[in-house]
Amino acid sequence: MSTIFFKQKPRIVGWYSVAGKKESEGPLGQTFSRVVRDEYFGEKTHEGAERKFFVTAIQGAIQSAEIQPDIVFAGDLLNQIVSSSFAMREIGLPYVGVYGACSTMALSLLVAATFVDSGAVHHAVAAAGSHFATAERQYRTPLEFGNQRPPSSQWTVTGAGATFLSDDKQKSHIAVTCGTIGRVVDFGVKDVNNMGAAMAPAAADTLARHFENTKTKPSDYDAIFSGDLGRIGEEALRDLLKDKGYDLGENYYDCGKLIYSAKQKVDMGGSGCGCSAVTLNGFILDKFKKGEYHKILFMATGALLSPTTTFQGESTPGIANAVVIEEVEA
Amino acid sequence: MSTIFFKQKPRIVGWYSVAGKKESEGPLGQTFSRVVRDEYFGEKTHEGAERKFFVTAIQGAIQSAEIQPDIVFAGDLLNQIVSSSFAMREIGLPYVGVYGACSTMALSLLVAATFVDSGAVHHAVAAAGSHFATAERQYRTPLEFGNQRPPSSQWTVTGAGATFLSDDKQKSHIAVTCGTIGRVVDFGVKDVNNMGAAMAPAAADTLARHFENTKTKPSDYDAIFSGDLGRIGEEALRDLLKDKGYDLGENYYDCGKLIYSAKQKVDMGGSGCGCSAVTLNGFILDKFKKGEYHKILFMATGALLSPTTTFQGESTPGIANAVVIEEVEA
Numbered sequence: 001m002s003t004i005f006f007k008q009k010p011r012i013v014g015w016y017s018v019a020g021k022k023e024s025e026g027p028l029g030q031t032f033s034r035v036v037r038d039e040y041f042g043e044k045t046h047e048g049a050e051r052k053f054f055v056t057a058i059q060g061a062i063q064s065a066e067i068q069p070d071i072v073f074a075g076d077l078l079n080q081i082v083s084s085s086f087a088m089r090e091i092g093l094p095y096v097g098v099y100g101a102c103s104t105m106a107l108s109l110l111v112a113a114t115f116v117d118s119g120a121v122h123h124a125v126a127a128a129g130s131h132f133a134t135a136e137r138q139y140r141t142p143l144e145f146g147n148q149r150p151p152s153s154q155w156t157v158t159g160a161g162a163t164f165l166s167d168d169k170q171k172s173h174i175a176v177t178c179g180t181i182g183r184v185v186d187f188g189v190k191d192v193n194n195m196g197a198a199m200a201p202a203a204a205d206t207l208a209r210h211f212e213n214t215k216t217k218p219s220d221y222d223a224i225f226s227g228d229l230g231r232i233g234e235e236a237l238r239d240l241l242k243d244k245g246y247d248l249g250e251n252y253y254d255c256g257k258l259i260y261s262a263k264q265k266v267d268m269g270g271s272g273c274g275c276s277a278v279t280l281n282g283f284i285l286d287k288f289k290k291g292e293y294h295k296i297l298f299m300a301t302g303a304l305l306s307p308t309t310t311f312q313g314e315s316t317p318g319i320a321n322a323v324v325i326e327e328v329e330a
Numbered sequence: 331m332s333t334i335f336f337k338q339k340p341r342i343v344g345w346y347s348v349a350g351k352k353e354s355e356g357p358l359g360q361t362f363s364r365v366v367r368d369e370y371f372g373e374k375t376h377e378g379a380e381r382k383f384f385v386t387a388i389q390g391a392i393q394s395a396e397i398q399p400d401i402v403f404a405g406d407l408l409n410q411i412v413s414s415s416f417a418m419r420e421i422g423l424p425y426v427g428v429y430g431a432c433s434t435m436a437l438s439l440l441v442a443a444t445f446v447d448s449g450a451v452h453h454a455v456a457a458a459g460s461h462f463a464t465a466e467r468q469y470r471t472p473l474e475f476g477n478q479r480p481p482s483s484q485w486t487v488t489g490a491g492a493t494f495l496s497d498d499k500q501k502s503h504i505a506v507t508c509g510t511i512g513r514v515v516d517f518g519v520k521d522v523n524n525m526g527a528a529m530a531p532a533a534a535d536t537l538a539r540h541f542e543n544t545k546t547k548p549s550d551y552d553a554i555f556s557g558d559l560g561r562i563g564e565e566a567l568r569d570l571l572k573d574k575g576y577d578l579g580e581n582y583y584d585c586g587k588l589i590y591s592a593k594q595k596v597d598m599g600g601s602g603c604g605c606s607a608v609t610l611n612g613f614i615l616d617k618f619k620k621g622e623y624h625k626i627l628f629m630a631t632g633a634l635l636s637p638t639t640t641f642q643g644e645s646t647p648g649i650a651n652a653v654v655i656e657e658v659e660a
Contacts, residue, residue, distance in 0.1 A: 002400065002424035004450040045642055070332065071511060078636065079409040081429050085514055085634035089647045094332035094511040096441060097429040097634075099411050111426060111441065118448030120334040181401060181424040184415055304415035304427075306408065312375055317419045 002181045003213035009175040009328050010116035010165045013067065015285045016060025017278040018053055020132070020158030023270075026260040031282035032159070033060055039133060039158065047078065050131035053160040053274075054087035057281070058127050061162035065171075069093060069164065070121040073112045075104040076273055077130050077156075078138055079306075084127070101302025102199075102228050103182065104128040105277040106321035109163055109298075113176040113323070116165045123167070129160025130272030139192065139307060152194040154230045154256060154271035155264075161277030163285075169330055174288045179323040180210040184304060186317040192310050196233025196268055199301035202318035203229060204240035206299060210322050211246055218248050222293045225284065226320075227276030227300030228256035230268030255279035255300075276300040288327065295326035332511045333543035339505035339658050340446040340495045342618075343397065346390025347611040348383055349604070350462070350488030356590040361612035362489070363390055369463060369488065376463035377408065383459050383490040383604075384417035387611070391455050391492035395501075399423060399494065400451040403442045405434040406603055407460050407486075408468055409636075414457070431632025432529075432558050433512065434458040435607040436651035439493055439628075443506040443653070446495050453497070459490025460602030469522065469637060482524040484560045484586060484601035485594075491607030493615075499660055504618045509653040510540040514634060516647040522640050526563025526598055529631035532648035533559060534570035536629060540652050541576055548578050552623045555614065556650075557606035557630030558586035560598030585609035585630075606630040618657065625656035 016033045024035040034056065041049035054074065062069060072091060074084035075098040088095040100107035108126035115121050133143055135156035141147045165176065185205050189198040203226055211217060218224055229237055234254045241248055255276045256269035280298055287293040299322035305314070346363045354365040364386065371379035384404065392399060402421060404414035405428040418425040430437035438456035445451045463473055465486035471477045495506065515535050519528040533556055541547060548554055559567055564584045571578055585606045586599035610628055617623040629652035635644070 004445075007449070047638060047642060075427075075429070077410075079638060080407075080431065080634065080636040082634065082636045082639050085647060085649070086639065086644070088514040089516050092513060094513050095649065096437065096511060097405075099405070099427040099429050101410065107426065114445055114448055114450050117450070118444055119337070120444050120447070181426060183422060183424050184418040186419050304410065304412065306410040306412045308377060308409060309412050309416065312377060314416070317415060319415070319425065 003178055003210060004114060005178045006113055006117040006176060008117045008167060009177050010113045010167060011169060011172040012163055012174040013166045013171040014061050014065025014164035015281040016057050016064050017161040017281040018056045018159055019278045023157055023159055023259060026264060028259050028283050031286055032278060046131055046133035050083045050134050051086045053129050054083050054127060055090050057129060057160035057162040058091055058125055061125050061164045065164035067123050067166060069123040069125045072125045073098055073108040074127040075099045075108060077135055100319055100321060101304055102271060102273050103300040103302035103319055103321045104273045105161060105280060106298060106300035106323050109323050110179040110321055112165050116167050124165050125162050127162035128273040128277040130156050130274035131158045132156045135272055149267060150193045151267055152232060153267045154195060154269055155266035156272035157259060157270045157274040157278060159274040159278040161281035163281055173327050173330060175326060175328040177324050177326050178214060180206050182206045182319040182321045184317045184319050186315055188315045190315050195271060195303045196230040197236055198303050198316040199229060199318035200233045200236035200240060203237045203299060203301045203320040206320035206322050207241060208244040218246055221295055221297045224252045224297040226254045228271040229254050229301060230256045232268055298323045298325055333508055333540060334444060335508045336443055336447040336506060338447045338497060339507050340443045340497060341499060341502040342493055342504040343496045343501040344391050344395030344494035345611040345615045346387050346394050347491040347608040348386045348489055349608045353487055353489055353589060356594060358589050358613050361616055362608060376461055380413045380461035380464050381416045384413050384457060385420050387459060387490035387492040388421055388455055388457050391494045395494035397453050397496060399453040399455045402455045403428055403438040404457040405429045405438060407465050430649055430651060431634055432601060432603050433630040433632035433649055433651045434603045435491060435610060436628060436630035436653050439653050440509040440511060440651055442495050446497050454495050455492050457490060457492035458603040458607040460486050460604035461488045462486045465602055479597060480523045481597055482562055483597045484525060484558060484599055485596035486602035487589060487600045487604040487608060489604040489608040491611035493611055503657050503660060505656060505658040507654050507656050508544060510536050512536045512649040512651045514647045514649050516645055518645045520645045525601060525633045526560040527566055528633050528646040529559060529648040530563045530566035530570060533567045533629060533631045533650040536650035536652050537571060538574045548576055551625055551627045554582045554627040556584045558601040559584050559631060560586045562598055628653045628655055
């Protein structure tokens with residue numbers, strides 16, 4: 001049993017997303033709390049910029065909640081998750097670094113919810129983010145190299161998102177009620193430009209366990225989101241779940257497909273920790289505020305590779321973490 | 331308030347450590363559950379070996395507890411914590427990746443204890459590990475480069491340790507009762523060969539908050555352990571804590587100093603996630619079994635750098651996480 005049911009139903013009392021120029025030009029452009037058009041965000045390096053996106057998102061979520069948090073849970077795609085750690089140098093609060101690759105937004109939310117639910121802390125921030133230029137250098141080749149992108153590639157989202165969770169039941173009717181922790185699943189995909197195929201089996205594993213443990217089916221949710229499976233991964237997930245007896249139907253969306261338009265030349269769609277982080281902490285949570293969503297399943301997937309494992313001929317294991325967000329009584 | 335008090339007092343019901351040849355020749359040589367003399371552990375790469383150390387430690391802890399865990403919390407020093415993630419591909423259980431650099435053993439224990447305490451899971455494994463050869467390549471230069479080691483360097487421990495936590499109060503009288511989560515502290519140290527100096531301020535910050543929040547003093551513990559401050563860091567910590575009004579006294583030990591003898595040419599002592607992980611899951615927990623320890627404070631420190639941040643001229647932020655392990659009634 002790897003589904004956690006939160007007895008206290010930690011409330012989402014604030015959220016914030018900050019995204020880059022390309023993201024602002026996509027279909028979700030109007031849903032971000034803030035847009036930063038300068039890819040350097042006034043810093044000397046792209047890594048410095050990524051860090052500043054984190055600081056901005058975490059501080060934004062804190063201001064949105066109007067509460068001082070006890071702790072921050074965060075992670076990112078860079079070596080030794082330095083964007084999160086260096087951001088926390090400025091924030092100055094107790095900090096737990098988590099890593100689930102592109103599943104980090106769902107993972108940090110699950111861990112934060114467990115801490116709030118247990119009474120260990122009252123108020124917690126969960127955050128994740130990424131930057132196109134740092135991810136290209138980290139996982140593939142530096143931008144200066146000018147490599148050609150194969151059609152199966154995805155475009156790493158520049159942006160960060162943060163969600164504020166609290167045990168104060170009066171502050172919000174939006175709650176994290178349960179979630180399913182991922183297992184590492186590896187179907188032997190070795191193409192680092194086809195992350196969707198590497199992550200879809202993990203997504204299917206987590207979703208099937210989630211539906212079984214919670215005794216729910218896809219149509220019980222107003223919407224089901226995956227983080228960044230992209231077009232190939234999304235189709236693979238639908239097929240794999242059909243084999244397990246679940247039809248994702250019409251209310252399943254991939255944040256990687258939502259965030260850019262077809263005109264933006266992003267191949268299979270958006271990716272990176274930031275993709276699901278800015279979609280959750282903008283588009284999705286805004287829909288709850290407007291009363292358009294009452295219960296959703298937010299699942300983010302991650303590809304657990306490093307450049308070293310790829311050079312050494314290893315395949316890419318995937319993981320997926322899923323969280324249920326729903327309206328509850330006060 | 332960043333000290334968490336565990337109401338259910340999760341029990342430590344099993345543990346396991348596996349260490350390398352050099353570690354087996356040090357003063358703690360007899361305390362490891364298993365020694366592997368081959369630095370490749372039968373694998374083709376040092377990275378493959380590190381992964382196998384993880385699998386061995388996690389499986390060992392599970393066998394020692396004689397219970398099937400619900401979840402594993404683990405992290406390591408490599409890019410994208412691939413040793414943990416790839417190990418979990420073989421273990422097949424739900425997995426939360428955590429990253430606190432060399433503080434990861436204390437961090438994974440704190441997060442696992444919170445999950446067990448909250449009732450989210452019944453049984454959890456917390457693990458951490460490192461490998462001398464992979465860490466040198468990752469953070470400094472590959473071994474083939476043959477660089478000279480400055481006298482302030484530390485020697486990364488080859489090994490992994492895992493602790494099994496359970497809500498079954500009948501299985502053990504050794505419990506995790508509280509812990510203090512670290513904040514990121516940066517005193518501006520830029521020398522990547524002097525991690526002790528970079529981590530000591532974070533250690534002092536965590537310990538002072540811990541003593542204050544728990545209303546305890548150093549002499550209330552049978553022993554206080556730091557993870558891998560080494561000789562320079564240990565002295566800096568004693569001085570910094572004196573300024574805050576706390577005298578660490580005679581019962582403070584650094585795992586980095588305990589693990590190797592002066593004859594082993596390791597400069598300031600041992601380091602790496604594995605250093606505190608194998609010391610905890612051998613020497614320290616064995617002392618509880620023998621009745622020699624009744625209450626200890628286990629604090630591990632981490633240097634939150636990456637090669638990229640160092641190349642970009644950044645200083646090294648530190649973090650420290652502390653956990654109280656003590657005998658409790660059944």
